[in-house]
Amino acid sequence: EVQLVESGGGLVQPGGSLRLSCEVSEFTFSRYWMTWVRQAPGKGLEWVANIKEDGTEKNYVDSVKGRFTISRDNAKNSLYLQMNSLRAEDTAVYYCARTLTYGFDYWGQGTLLTVSS
């Protein structure tokens, strides 16, 4: 069974940094684009970033450009999101998702990031 497990969330002060991880299993990770999607408490879904199979192409929503970096380690079947200069508005549950050309077919359970002093 395909599994995606996020980790690394927690409480961070404004201006701080954190790295989220997403470890996958039961599929060939290196053959898929991967995506991070977030959801602020009580709000809708927001696409954050995606990364090509080999890591050579990355895309970001404007609100995180220059602050967040998506990366992957295909040898470790893992996806990452390095988040710097965190703001209160980055508070959300962060999901990783396996990405097809036409959508996100498998999702993790999410990890909660809270940015607060």
Added chain:
Amino acid sequence: AIQMTQSPSSLSASVGDRVTITCRASQGIRSDLGWYQQKPGKAPKFLVYAASSLQSGVPSRFSGSGSGTDFTLTISSLQPEDFATYYCLQYNNYPLTFGGGTKVE
């Protein structure tokens, strides 16, 4: 960025009802649209892609239609497990954008 406007934001329905949710794009996106279902505290579930194609395993009571700027998700006969929030997603252009959601209650 392409804006995706969903309506209504919420609706009240009963088991057996036919439910229709609409999504409008601020510019043409061909048929590059998907639909997702989310229940409280859970990750979204992939329902529809390419505006009208059902993802594997999704019940046939779900259907999607539309192209260009106007899209609909229809549940032909609402079941108890269908009470949830539904989101559209355009993947025609970066940044990918979701609609604001429709809560079916």
